[in-house]
Amino acid sequence: MGMERPAKVGIVGAGSVGATIAYAAMIRGVARQISLYDLNRTKVEAEVLDLNHGQLFAPQATVDGSDNIESLADSDVVVVTAGARQKPGQTRLDLAAANARILETLLPDVVRVAPNAILLMVTNPVDVVTELALELTGLPWQRVIGSGTVLDSSRFRFLIARHCGVAVQNVHAYIAGEHGDSEIPLWSSASIGSIPLSQWAVEGHGRITAADKENIFRNVRDAAYQVIQGKGATNYAIGLAVTNILEAILYDERRVLPVSGQLRGFHDLDEVCLSLPRIVGRAGIEQPLPIPTTVDEEAGLTESAERIHSVVRGIRLAASSEKPAEPQPEKIVEAK
Numbered sequence: 001m002g003m004e005r006p007a008k009v010g011i012v013g014a015g016s017v018g019a020t021i022a023y024a025a026m027i028r029g030v031a032r033q034i035s036l037y038d039l040n041r042t043k044v045e046a047e048v049l050d051l052n053h054g055q056l057f058a059p060q061a062t063v064d065g066s067d068n069i070e071s072l073a074d075s076d077v078v079v080v081t082a083g084a085r086q087k088p089g090q091t092r093l094d095l096a097a098a099n100a101r102i103l104e105t106l107l108p109d110v111v112r113v114a115p116n117a118i119l120l121m122v123t124n125p126v127d128v129v130t131e132l133a134l135e136l137t138g139l140p141w142q143r144v145i146g147s148g149t150v151l152d153s154s155r156f157r158f159l160i161a162r163h164c165g166v167a168v169q170n171v172h173a174y175i176a177g178e179h180g181d182s183e184i185p186l187w188s189s190a191s192i193g194s195i196p197l198s199q200w201a202v203e204g205h206g207r208i209t210a211a212d213k214e215n216i217f218r219n220v221r222d223a224a225y226q227v228i229q230g231k232g233a234t235n236y237a238i239g240l241a242v243t244n245i246l247e248a249i250l251y252d253e254r255r256v257l258p259v260s261g262q263l264r265g266f267h268d269l270d271e272v273c274l275s276l277p278r279i280v281g282r283a284g285i286e287q288p289l290p291i292p293t294t295v296d297e298e299a300g301l302t303e304s305a306e307r308i309h310s311v312v313r314g315i316r317l318a319a320s321s322e323k324p325a326e327p328q329p330e331k332i333v334e335a336k
Contacts, residue, residue, distance in 0.1 A: 009075060012110065079242060108136065120242065145280070148179055148275030163212060164206055257278065274308060
């Protein structure tokens with residue numbers, strides 16, 4: 001919207017996801033300053049050096065990093081990628097307890113050094129950690145955002161576009177609910193151009209049958225597992241997806257994105273974080289848009305909410321039963 005580039009993006013975690021987010025943000029000119037924080041000083045300094053060696057080929061910016069959390073001071077947005085690495089065969093929900101412990105130590109310090117920042121959670125399971133981040137920080141719900149199903153929706157649109165032989169930019173379709181195995185494809189509101197997908201029948205560009213829908217959604221849902229099995233982690237697409245969210249926030253674009261955030265009475269769902277299309281801007285997120293949904297889609301959203309609630313309850317119960325102990329520093333790694 002023609003705004004001056006905002007001052008600073010902080011990124012927690014200099015692993016494959018955090019470093020790729022920094023790279024994507026740098027080459028797209030998202031901010032004047034990008035600061036990486038990681039407990040592994042050698043790693044973060046090497047990533048910063050490598051990024052700075054490419055400054056000639058990108059919009060002018062300062063890229064720095066440190067193992068001192070004060071490097072995040074005065075950030076406009078802090079992107080949190082810290083968490084246990086997802087291994088082949090693991091679901092995102094399997095990571096919940098380990099990542100909750102990391103966030104308990106990390107987030108209070110993030111808010112201390114960057115009290116006015118919007119938190120953009122990327123750590124998995126992202127819906128669970130977004131809910132926990134709200135509790136741990138006390139920030140308004142508008143300022144605690146999960147990357148949610150932005151990446152899943154991009155995968156969804158890509159597969160629909162490839163099937164129908166059209167540009168992905170002309171496909172409008174969302175994945176909603178959990179960023180995980182219970183996510184929901186919102187077929188009923190999907191369209192290509194102005195044509196509802198249910199009515200799509202263009203010569204030479206096919207139709208989408210029930211079997212096609214099942215195959216497309218299976219590939220969306222299992223995409224991360226396929227990538228992790230092949231190369232250990234996803235990084236490029238999530239780097240671009242997070243940068244897309246950063247642009248919406250920092251330039252106050254009021255873009256509609258399926259990010260994860262707390263629901264407050266939406267379709268009888270309350271105080272749970274999951275993904276639905278929302279308007280995203282400089283103040284953070286708004287409540288979900290009143291998109292039309294089928295009975296099956298409503299049931300799927302309810303199932304996602306119950307799964308997320310169950311994991312959050314389990315973490316709270318475990319935390320309340322544990323004996324107090326001195327916090328131990330944890331290595332910052334990440335996965336998506």
